[in-house]
Each structure stands twice: as structure tokens, then as C-alpha cells.
Amino acid sequence: MLEIHNLSAGVDGKEILRGLNLSVRAGEVHAIMGPNGSGKSTLAQVLAGRGEYAVTSGTVTFNGVSLLEMKPEERARAGVFLAFQYPVEIPGVNSTVFLKAAFNECRKARGEQELDAVEFLALVKKKTKLLELDPALLNRAVNEGFSGGEKKRNEIFQMAVLEPKLAILDETDSGLDIDALRIVSGGVNKLRRPDNATLVITHYQRLLNYIVPDRVHVLAQGQIIKSGGKELALELEQRGYDWLLAGAASNGKP
Amino acid sequence: MMETLAQTDREPATAPFLEGELGPGPAWLQSLREKARLRLGEIGFPTTDQEEWRFTNVAPLLKWPLHAAEPGARSISAAEIKPFRLADDGYCLVFVDGRFRADLSNLPGQDAELQAGSLRAQWDGDGRELEQHLARHAACDANFFTALNTASFEDGAFVSVPAEAVVEQPVQLLYLAASERPGAAVHARNLIVAHSGGSVKVIETYASLTEAPHLTNTVTELALGPGARVEHCKLQNENAGAFHIAAVQAVQSRNSHWLSHSIATGARLARNQIQTRFNAEGAEAILNGLYLARGDQLIDHHTVVDHAQPHCESHEFYYGILSGRSHGVFNGKIFVRKDAQKTNAKQTNRNLVLSEHALINTKPQLEIFADDVKCTHGATVGQLNDEALFYLRSRGIGADLARQMLVRAFANDAVERITLPQVRAYLDQLLTGLFEGLDTSLAGHGQ
Numbered sequence: 001m002l003e004i005h006n007l008s009a010g011v012d013g014k015e016i017l018r019g020l021n022l023s024v025r026a027g028e029v030h031a032i033m034g035p036n037g038s039g040k041s042t043l044a045q046v047l048a049g050r051g052e053y054a055v056t057s058g059t060v061t062f063n064g065v066s067l068l069e070m071k072p073e074e075r076a077r078a079g080v081f082l083a084f085q086y087p088v089e090i091p092g093v094n095s096t097v098f099l100k101a102a103f104n105e106c107r108k109a110r111g112e113q114e115l116d117a118v119e120f121l122a123l124v125k126k127k128t129k130l131l132e133l134d135p136a137l138l139n140r141a142v143n144e145g146f147s148g149g150e151k152k153r154n155e156i157f158q159m160a161v162l163e164p165k166l167a168i169l170d171e172t173d174s175g176l177d178i179d180a181l182r183i184v185s186g187g188v189n190k191l192r193r194p195d196n197a198t199l200v201i202t203h204y205q206r207l208l209n210y211i212v213p214d215r216v217h218v219l220a221q222g223q224i225i226k227s228g229g230k231e232l233a234l235e236l237e238q239r240g241y242d243w244l245l246a247g248a249a250s251n252g253k254p
Numbered sequence: 255m256m257e258t259l260a261q262t263d264r265e266p267a268t269a270p271f272l273e274g275e276l277g278p279g280p281a282w283l284q285s286l287r288e289k290a291r292l293r294l295g296e297i298g299f300p301t302t303d304q305e306e307w308r309f310t311n312v313a314p315l316l317k318w319p320l321h322a323a324e325p326g327a328r329s330i331s332a333a334e335i336k337p338f339r340l341a342d343d344g345y346c347l348v349f350v351d352g353r354f355r356a357d358l359s360n361l362p363g364q365d366a367e368l369q370a371g372s373l374r375a376q377w378d379g380d381g382r383e384l385e386q387h388l389a390r391h392a393a394c395d396a397n398f399f400t401a402l403n404t405a406s407f408e409d410g411a412f413v414s415v416p417a418e419a420v421v422e423q424p425v426q427l428l429y430l431a432a433s434e435r436p437g438a439a440v441h442a443r444n445l446i447v448a449h450s451g452g453s454v455k456v457i458e459t460y461a462s463l464t465e466a467p468h469l470t471n472t473v474t475e476l477a478l479g480p481g482a483r484v485e486h487c488k489l490q491n492e493n494a495g496a497f498h499i500a501a502v503q504a505v506q507s508r509n510s511h512w513l514s515h516s517i518a519t520g521a522r523l524a525r526n527q528i529q530t531r532f533n534a535e536g537a538e539a540i541l542n543g544l545y546l547a548r549g550d551q552l553i554d555h556h557t558v559v560d561h562a563q564p565h566c567e568s569h570e571f572y573y574g575i576l577s578g579r580s581h582g583v584f585n586g587k588i589f590v591r592k593d594a595q596k597t598n599a600k601q602t603n604r605n606l607v608l609s610e611h612a613l614i615n616t617k618p619q620l621e622i623f624a625d626d627v628k629c630t631h632g633a634t635v636g637q638l639n640d641e642a643l644f645y646l647r648s649r650g651i652g653a654d655l656a657r658q659m660l661v662r663a664f665a666n667d668a669v670e671r672i673t674l675p676q677v678r679a680y681l682d683q684l685l686t687g688l689f690e691g692l693d694t695s696l697a698g699h700g701q
Contacts, residue, residue: 071647071653073647073649073651081648084648088639090645092665093642098651101651101655102646105651
């Protein structure tokens with residue numbers, strides 16, 4: 001589903017990703033872990049199409065099409081979804097109006113019938129239950145005045161409504177208490193299907209107790225330096241990243 | 255040398271305005287008109303040398319084939335004005351090319367809780383209330399166009415709410431320019447009186463049924479008695495060639511409350527002077543404004559809040575959206591007089607600049623002569639938030655629609671301060687149409 005080959009990218013002239021390779025198949029959950037500043041969030045932003053990040057080399061293929069040439073909205077319509085680490089507050093833009101516009105744009109792009117207000121609200125109601133999200137939040141402006149936990153829950157709620165093929169969860173666990181973590185990951189798990197995939201970017205192994213990955217990758221200095229099964233996450237939790245970083249350095253990699 | 259030049263320059267410009275016929279009315283009004291005309295010569299036609307008109311050049315008017323609008327040149331049907339009527343069954347006073355059209359209007363009956371009609375009808379009848387207020391509040395001494403209006407106005411609207419009457423149904427004053435002959439000038443005059451404890455909502459709409467450039471020079475005076483509450487909503491959406499010059503002057507008694515809106519989207523050049531004076535303690539004013547300038551429009555707001563008495567409050571919010579090569583001007587004066595202790599005055603001017611060719615001149619002007627006061631002001635000029643734009647797009651919303659949503663969100667604050675649902679609904683439609691055509695391509699730095 002997602003093939004990243006030799007991807008290098010940076011921001012403000014500073015290279016952050018340096019020849020990254022990653023392959024994700026439909027139905028899989030991949031976790032990307034790594035120390036601060038290793039490029040995890042950059043990868044998420046580049047995949048979603050943030051203009052500030054410049055791709056200097058490499059290719060990203062998503063279901064057979066090249067992702068890098070696509071605008072952010074085209075990627076979303078094709079089924080890429082980024083759950084932001086820091087969802088922005090957008091005063092004056094009503095949450096429901098926003099989500100309905102997004103939902104129908106995605107439907108339209110897929111050649112499907114747009115939903116009317118009544119149908120859409122029914123869908124929304126169902127999905128708020130899944131995330132145990134207070135429906136009153138949807139009468140407010142996008143993320144405005146939401147608590148940290150509500151913002152994260154709102155991201156996964158949007159994902160539940162938009163039903164992407166590839167979901168990228170960027171540090172979705174940060175700022176969540178244990179109950180919220182359970183609810184959010186429960187939501188993610190219920191949305192798993194054989195035809196979609198999830199990329200979980202996280203700092204801590206904790207989230208992976210709830211969202212169990214098929215593969216775990218360690219990202220450091222802009223590259224994947226080690227990949228393994230779910231047990232790798234546990235090993236990282238115990239041993240930290242230093243042993244891997246030392247190994248990577250002695251292999252002559254940057 | 256420079257002085258002399260400016261003087262000689264000015265005289266020929268002013269001369270034509272001194273020759274026109276004075277407007278009609280009773281003797282007391284005639285004497286006010288004569289005084290106003292004398293002032294015209296002394297003030298002189300505004301030039302950009304004058305601080306008050308520094309950014310707003312009205313000189314093109316002098317090249318116009320300016321003439322008093324001739325009403326009735328074209329017949330106007332009820333269907334034609336329907337889109338501008340904000341409530342089908344509400345009170346509405348319709349003026350076409352400055353002339354009152356009883357046939358198109360919907361006036362309150364004899365037993366209604368308020369009085370509303372044309373100024374002419376009023377001065378032809380019992381003009382005592384008129385005599386007390388008309389042309390007594392809007393100062394002619396410094397403003398050329400107000401003096402010109404006072405000397406020339408043919409007619410206008412009179413709205414009076416008796417003591418303790420709370421009028422729920424809004425009164426709309428609808429001014430339509432219809433003349434196909436370019437250069438038609440209308441000097442419109444409105445007087446709104448709310449007696450002690452009375453409450454009324456007035457919507458003033460200015461629009462064009464013609465593509466021909468025209469001049470609207472309008473003055474509205476509002477007198478608020480003790481404890482009176484007035485919501486005044488001025489909507490200006492005249493055609494792209496029009497010059498629109500407006501003065502709105504409120505005078506407020508003890509514990510009165512004035513909620514003022516100026517929504518300016520039309521005209522080639524629009525100048526709004528929105529002013530209030532607190533004549534007694536405990537008065538409050540909220541000045542709310544939204545200007546949306548496109549193409550090569552210039553939209554200018556000069557506001558004055560005169561805290562002449564202690565214990566009064568003013569809150570001012572003016573929001574501007576500027577695209578294309580448009581030009582916005584905001585000047586917010588707050589006077590706090592020597593004895594006006596415990597004044598609370600706030601002023602905010604926010605501007606969203608969507609194009610690198612658009613321009614905003616914003617200037618707060620606080621003159622404070624009392625020492626126990628709270629006065630704050632802030633002006634911002636910014637672009638659309640790139641992060642918000644990316645967020646919307648990352649959910650599948652196209653760049654154009656995302657920008658429109660954000661521009662709309664910026665305007666929403668101002669729209670939501672309007673309590674009249676029919677005005678908000680009208681603006682909803684108007685703004686959606688305008689934003690769809692808005693060139694926001696330079697806004698945001700996304701792809």
C-alpha cells in the first residue's frame with residue numbers, strides 16, 4: 001500500500017530525513033519509534049503534504065500512485081489521513097461544518113454520493129459513541145478550547161468519519177491519560193480492516209500495548225536503523241535507543 | 255507659499271458646492287442650512303493634505319458630472335427591491351434616489367408603538383421633535399460632507415420610540431440608487447430618537463439598482479434618552495463605481511446603550527464616520543465593524559468615541575478583509591475628557607490582508623485627560639494562518655474552499671455581534687457570494 005524509497009526531506013534547508021525506506025502492506029500496523037529529533041514528525045508531515053517540507057530525493061508510492069506530486073487535499077481524498085500531534089485551533093470554523101465539507105469532498109473524489117445533513121449527522125452520532133466524544137464539542141469551532149485529550153480524541157473521531165486507507169498517528173498518545181489512551185486506541189483498533197493500514201508514530205512503547213503493531217521500526221538521524229516485530233518495542237522500552245545509535249554510528253551511517 | 259497654493263486650489267473645488275439650492279423645510283431648518291453652507295466655504299473641499307482625509311482622496315468627485323439625483327426617471331417595482339428587504343412584513347422605509355417611496359414602504363400604523371416616516375412628512379406636520387434634534391447632533395463645523403448634507407438634504411427617515419416602548423420588530427431604511435445617468439448625488443438624512451427606556455433596532459441599507467457611478471452622502475443622527483437601547487446596523491453594498499460618504503452620530507444619555515454595526519462591502523470609495531458622545535454617566539457603546547474590500551476599492555472608517563462623562567464604557571471591534579489592490583483605512587479616536595473618571599474604553603482593529611498589493615492604514619488615537627481610566631487598544635494586520643489552512647486541506651478540503659472558510663471565520667466574529675437574525679442571514683448569503691469570488695491566491699503559502 002505504501003512504499004517509501006530512499007526518501008530525503010528537510011525544512012529551511014536542513015536535511016532531516018536521509019534516505020528513508022519503508023514498506024507497509026494493507027491490513028498492517030507499523031510503529032515508528034525513535035528518539036527526539038530523529039525525524040518522526042517530519043515523516044508524518046511529508047506524507048501528508050505539508051508545503052514547508054522540501055523533498056530532496058526519493059519516491060513515495062501509495063496504492064500505485066506517486067504521492068509526492070499530490071496536493072494535501074488530493075492525498076486526503078485518496079485515503080491518507082494524518083492525526084496531528086498538535087491539532088490547530090481554528091476559531092470561527094464550526095467543527096461539524098468543517099467535517100461535513102471534508103467528508104463530502106472525499107466522497108465526491110471517490111465518485112460517491114454526498115451525504116445530506118441528516119444522513120451525515122446520523123453518521124457523526126455513531127462515530128462519537130465509538131470515541132466516547134462529547135457531541136457538544138462538535139457545535140464548537142474546530143479544536144477551539146478543547147483540552148489536550150479532547151483534541152487527540154477529535155483527531156481519531158475525524159479518522160473514524162473519513163475512513164482513510166492509510167492513517168498516520170503522530171504521537172497520538174502524548175498528553176493522554178490512561179483512560180483516554182484506552183478509548184482512543186480502542187477506536188483505532190475497531191477501525192482496523194484488511195484493506196487499510198496504520199502508521200503509529202510514538203515515543204513510548206505504552207501505546208503499543210493497546211494498538212499492537214505488526215512491525216516496529218526505529219527511526220534515527222533520518223533513517224530506519226532497525227526493524228523488528230512487536231517485541232522490538234519492549235526491548236526499546238527496556239534498553240533505550242543508545243545501543244542502537246551506537247551500532248548505527250559504528251556502521252558508518254550518518 | 256504652500257499655504258496660498260492650497261487655498262487657491264481649494265476655492266474652485268468648493269465653489270460648485272456653494273451654488274446649489276438649499277434643501278426644503280421650515281424656517282428653523284433653513285437657518286441651519288444656511289449656516290451649514292457658510293461652513294462649507296470655510297472648511298473647503300477635503301484634500302489629502304488634511305489629516306482626516308490623508309489616505310482617502312475624494313478629488314475624483316470633482317471630475318464627475320455631479321448633479322442632484324432626479325427621482326422617478328425609472329419606475330421601480332416591489333419585486334426589484336425585494337432582495338434588499340430583510341423581512342417581508344417588517345417596517346421598511348424605501349428611498350429611491352433619495353426620494354421617499356410610500357408605495358414601496360411599510361410604515362407602522364397609527365396605533366403602533368413607534369413612529370416612523372419621512373422627514374418631510376414630519377416637518378410638514380408637528381415638527382417639534384424634529385426641531386429639537388435634527389441637525390443638532392452631527393457637527394458641521396469640521397466635516398465638509400456633513401455640512402453639505404445639512405445644507406442640501408431633500409428627505410430622509412425619522413424614527414422615534416416613545417418612553418419605555420420596546421419595539422421588537424426592526425425598522426429598515428432602504429436607500430437605493432437607480433439613476434442611469436452617471437454622477438447622481440443623493441444627500442440622505444436620518445434621525446432616530448429613542449426616548450427614556452425605549453428600545454429599537456434600525457437597519458440602514460445602501461445599495462444600487464444601477465451600474466452608473468453615483469454619490470451617496472448620508473448623515474444619521476441618533477439621540478438616546480436615559481436608559482434607551484438602540485441597535486443600529488448600517489449595511490453598505492453600493493456599486494463598484496459609487497462614492498459613499500456617511501456620518502453616523504449618536505448622543506447618549508445616562509445608562510443608554512448603543513450597539514452600532516457598520517458592514518461595508520461596496521462602493522469604489524466608502525468613508526464611514528461613526529461617532530458617539532456620552533453626555534451622562536453609565537452609558538455604553540459597542541462599535542462593531544466589518545469591511546471587505548476587493549479590486550481597487552477603498553473603504554475608510556473613522557470612529558470617534560467621546561467619553562465626555564465619567565463611568566461610561568465603550569467596546570470597539572473593527573475587522574477588515576482586504577484583497578486585490580484594495581485599500582483599507584481605520585482611524586479610531588477615543589477622547590476621555592478631564593472629568594471622565596472610571597472610563598472603560600477598548601478598541602480592537604484586526605485586518606486580514608489577502609494580497610501583497612492590498613494596503614491598510616490603521617491608527618488608534620487615544621486622547622486621555624482623566625487619570626482613573628482603563629483604555630486599551632490593539633491593531634493587527636495578518637495573513638491567513640498557514641497551519642490552519644494545511645489542517646483543513648489535510649482533511650480533503652480544497653485550497654480555495656479552505657481559504658474561504660478561514661476568511662469567513664475571520665468575518666464571523668463581527669457578524670455574530672449582530673443580534674438580528676434576518677441581518678445575519680442576509681450577510682451569510684452576501685458574504686458567501688463575495689468570498690467565492692475573492693482572489694485569495696496570494697493568501698497562505700501552501701501549494
